[in-house]
Amino acid sequence: MCHTVAVTERIDHTLRGRWTPSTAELPPHALKLLRQRTGLGDVRTPARAPEVPGSSLAADARTALDAVVGPGFVRVDRDSRLGRAGGLSYLDLLRQRGDGDLAVPDAVVLPATPEQVTDVLRVCAEHDVAVVPFGGGTSVVGGVAAVRGDKASVIALDLVRLDQLVSVDPVSRIAVLQAGLPAPEAERLLAPHGFTIGHVPQSYERATIGGFAATRSAGQASSGYGRFEDMVEGVRLATPVGEWRLGAAPASAAGPDLKQLVIGSEGAFGVLTEVSLRVRPRSVVERYEGFVVDGWERGASAVRRLAQRRVLADVTRLSDVDETEVSLSLAGGWKTAALKGYLRGRGLKEPCLLVLGWHGASEAEVKRRRRETVRGLRAVSLGKPLGEAWRHGRFNGPRQRDALMEVGVCVETLETATHWSRISRLRESVREALRDALGECIVMCHISHAYETGASLYFTVLAARDADDPVGQWQVAKAAAGEAISGVGTISHHHAVGTDHAPYLEAEIGALGVAVLASVKRTLDPTGVLNPGKLIPGGIVSGG
Ligand SMILES: Cc1cc2nc3c(=O)[nH]c(=O)nc-3n(C[C@H](O)[C@H](O)[C@H](O)COP(=O)(O)OP(=O)(O)OC[C@H]3O[C@@H](n4cnc5c(N)ncnc54)[C@H](O)[C@@H]3O)c2cc1C
Numbered sequence: 026m027c028h029t030v031a032v033t034e035r036i037d038h039t040l041r042g043r044w045t046p047s048t049a050e051l052p053p054h055a056l057k058l059l060r061q062r063t064g065l066g067d068v069r070t071p072a073r074a075p076e077v078p079g080s081s082l083a084a085d086a087r088t089a090l091d092a093v094v095g096p097g098f099v100r101v102d103r104d105s106r107l108g109r110a111g112g113l114s115y116l117d118l119l120r121q122r123g124d125g126d127l128a129v130p131d132a133v134v135l136p137a138t139p140e141q142v143t144d145v146l147r148v149c150a151e152h153d154v155a156v157v158p159f160g161g162g163t164s165v166v167g168g169v170a171a172v173r174g175d176k177a178s179v180i181a182l183d184l185v186r187l188d189q190l191v192s193v194d195p196v197s198r199i200a201v202l203q204a205g206l207p208a209p210e211a212e213r214l215l216a217p218h219g220f221t222i223g224h225v226p227q228s229y230e231r232a233t234i235g236g237f238a239a240t241r242s243a244g245q246a247s248s249g250y251g252r253f254e255d256m257v258e259g260v261r262l263a264t265p266v267g268e269w270r271l272g273a274a275p276a277s278a279a280g281p282d283l284k285q286l287v288i289g290s291e292g293a294f295g296v297l298t299e300v301s302l303r304v305r306p307r308s309v310v311e312r313y314e315g316f317v318v319d320g321w322e323r324g325a326s327a328v329r330r331l332a333q334r335r336v337l338a339d340v341t342r343l344s345d346v347d348e349t350e351v352s353l354s355l356a357g358g359w360k361t362a363a364l365k366g367y368l369r370g371r372g373l374k375e376p377c378l379l380v381l382g383w384h385g386a387s388e389a390e391v392k393r394r395r396r397e398t399v400r401g402l403r404a405v406s407l408g409k410p411l412g413e414a415w416r417h418g419r420f421n422g423p424r425q426r427d428a429l430m431e432v433g434v435c436v437e438t439l440e441t442a443t444h445w446s447r448i449s450r451l452r453e454s455v456r457e458a459l460r461d462a463l464g465e466c467i468v469m470c471h472i473s474h475a476y477e478t479g480a481s482l483y484f485t486v487l488a489a490r491d492a493d494d495p496v497g498q499w500q501v502a503k504a505a506a507g508e509a510i511s512g513v514g515t516i517s518h519h520h521a522v523g524t525d526h527a528p529y530l531e532a533e534i535g536a537l538g539v540a541v542l543a544s545v546k547r548t549l550d551p552t553g554v555l556n557p558g559k560l561i562p563g564g565i566v567s568g569g
Contacts, residue, residue: 073123174557204235249339315411
């Protein structure tokens, strides 16, 4: 019963343009810091209701879709459509607040089974309707923008009703989950079997299993549990030309790994309806601890050594000096002041916060792993409270962003990855590019995921919003960061390509790479109905 209510609520959700219905106020000391460091004034830009044009879904297409999913599951009302108009990037939030052009789907279609998804795609191909697969709608790269391309109309294909745990194989440790399951619900269903996925991105509360696979997502505990693509054992993909199943064995030499071609295909090759995942026993003990390293270079080298010695903690996250300083200042209070004094006293001139977290089956296991990690780390331990404080606030980012939006801050995040030998150069050039583009601003960075050969860099930038042209301001900053990253790092370590990064993809994978993607798309989606304008540069790929 409870479960039914939860799904109905998710179907009816109209929460767009923010993460939560109520926005927390920024504390006065945070506002003061922003005013000092970004020149933020008192000017507020009140949100305006975005325009929602009428649905242009043709009557015969609607009748055919109704026949597939049943009455009530093709929705053309304003709220349902507005509720699936774009994702949650800064640009999406601006559009939802009335700045810039908001693309609104002509209908929201809610299939209940994998078979219905395949039938919906067949109908859409027959009726020239573009399809935007919609999971949690947390894309920050324009992945769920309702782009119709050269099609007559566009639907949001919301997978919320595909919410079943299909099977668990406890011997092989594989669970088959339907694609529309949000992460917390997937964990809730796996818990009685003693398993966890261990995938905890910051968007955990709302993102789905299908969305994770479609975007090659990486969670905060990726050092321990792996990236999402490492967890995928198999997929069930609906396409306009039929269903494709992949993943017969844990490893295979039967040609290239086609499963990896589907993972990260961002709804442009098909719709994932089920995902088989390698699951792990749930941890019994979890320990989080804060450390401080003196200076970015030392911190980055320390994380590199941990990765290369293969003793990374499950969560390993190194903030640079600016991020550390801003986090401590925003936390405020006498404890923070005391901590800053303590760090000065210990001679740490450029404190960089390092959060480490270990999960295990017992105290003894976690203790042993901690010992291995911290041996030779040359960092000052601040103990468990700081680690726990990070864990406690790990999902606060989007809520803080809501509050920052309200007071007129341009708040954007971007991420990349590169090899260790280039990591500091890349960090410096992105910081410089953002500062040149935005003027007075705060640029913060952390290593969010570490590997033997390199790491990801995650930037957060805060500037006073240009009230006259907020979209133009964002475009300039995005282009500057894209230029700085191009040729040194990847255009996306885990946010995917979407519409926003598509112009930069060819520089990374080459013209031949783009041609390979386009030809796969032509095979699976000959009329180009699936997610036009996403992933593949050059926009629309249709026809033979
Ligand atoms: C505040 C915030 C924090 C974030 N933190 C992280 C993070 O820590 N790590 C991380 O990896 N990402 C993060 N993201 C990005 C985003 O959450 C991920 O990309 C996530 O994987 C998207 O899942 P979703 O279910 O919301 O997918 P959606 O946003 O609905 O869709 C994403 C893309 O996948 C396609 N798609 C969705 N479902 C399917 C399906 N079943 N079959 C085929 N295509 C599909 C969509 O068309 C779209 O192109 C964050 C986003 C926000 C807003």
